[in-house]
Amino acid sequence: MKVVDSILDLIGNTPMVKLTKVAEKGIAEVYAKCEYMNPSGSLKDRIALEMIREAETEGKLKPGYSIIEASTGNTGTAISFIGAYLGYKVAIFMPEGMTPERIKLIESYGAEIHQIKLESSSEEKSVAGAEVEIGTRLKCLKLERSQPNTWWARQFSNAANVKAHIKTGREILEQMGGKVDAFVASIGVGGTLYGVAKALKEQIPTARIIGVEPASANYPISEGFSKIPGASDDVTGGIIEEMMKSGLVEEVVKVTNSDAITMSDRLVREEGLFCGISSGANVYQALKVAKELGEGKRVVTVLPDSRDRYLSEKKYTT
Template sequence: ERIKIMENYGAKVHELKLEGGSEGSIAGAEVEIDTRIKCLEVESKNPKVWWARQFSNPANTRAHVKTGREIVQQLGEPVDAFVASIGVGGTLYGVAKALREAYPDVLIVGLEPGSARYPISGGYTHVPGTGDEVCGGIIEEMMNSGIVDRVVKVSNSDAIAMSDRLVREEGLFCGISSGANAFMACKLAEELGPGKNIATVLPDNRDRYLSEKKYTT
């Protein structure tokens, strides 16, 4: 479906077979390395090609600082915790910056796939053997800043189950990253107890998971 949409916009789609990897529906860098290398190669050979580099583009983080400020404005009361999956890190880092500015004691929690081979929770900000051209970026800057209080793992099965619930019970046609976020937000609500405000985002549409293809932005 997404390939057809892109082709209708005039894009020439290059498909790559990705081998192995972690649970790509929640992951970022690990499942994207091969495609990032290809993007770098294509861009270097063609002056008409521009690669957005979502994983290292500072505009990504800046955009989500605005998301964080919107959360502060619309909620109108303190945010006790914010949780978001770490794809390339822009959402978590940008929102965290805005929330920490407004509420210095807010708990910032990042999520990663339970099967990650090089877990951020284990200290990895690069996939071993890769350079800064295709890895590191926002995630490395974010983790070095100390703004994230915890990085926890969520299984694909828990994320999928919650995304299914969001569709059935709330009518929200969202994807697996959204399911992971909602799953952990519920867990944090149980941990922190009554009267606490737990914020998250639903960043993906379910239509991107109608097939198992992976995409690099």
């Protein structure tokens, strides 16, 4: 068994599990990378560490500085965890209406939390967070401009986010022995899909890269990337825009919350994978792709976060 000097050494290198219960016979093999097994419970530990380390190297983040970030939960938790470990003050700006568990998780790591009233009418909150984060990003922008010794991580446009997930992609290649026919991942700010796509396409140009978004998204990427009206370049676009222009993503498909939740319940109950709702969306779509590809092929997806942050949602209390 591995012994490490720091909890930060346990970020990444997550296990990969073959899905045997939810995948029927006669379709491609489906593998799920257990990102919820990162120390703070999501794949955002990877980007938080990469962004913080890079900012330190570039001299943008120094001892005594505060770190701020806009997040619907997972990035906020990850930054709170790593920031506290490294001795930084952290303040997280979160849209109102997120589950109390997410707030408690962030507070557990000792960070300040500010809940911001949603401008957007979007009901999307369970898969990922891009568009509902705009109001919170505006707060960060104002603070960054007005407060000295403050570093805004800017996950939605920070190149270190993509860099972190190029490493995720390389881990996938290693775990799969270089054989991957398709990769499926939900899009929040796009770092996972774009980073993994870059790594996979470099080795396997024929690999199909498929993005997933909530069917309820107000500005669907699947209908052509469009900027959110009224939002400036300082708070929108970023990685998603670059990814959609790169041509690496073959398709972005919509998955309903109901299909995502049903599949995430099956993953917990049948496969023993204690994962959240976007994991359900990812696997729902991965199974569809596996049917299309047929036996002998391999589809890989990720389980982005842990079920622990959704436990109080009504649908899990019955």
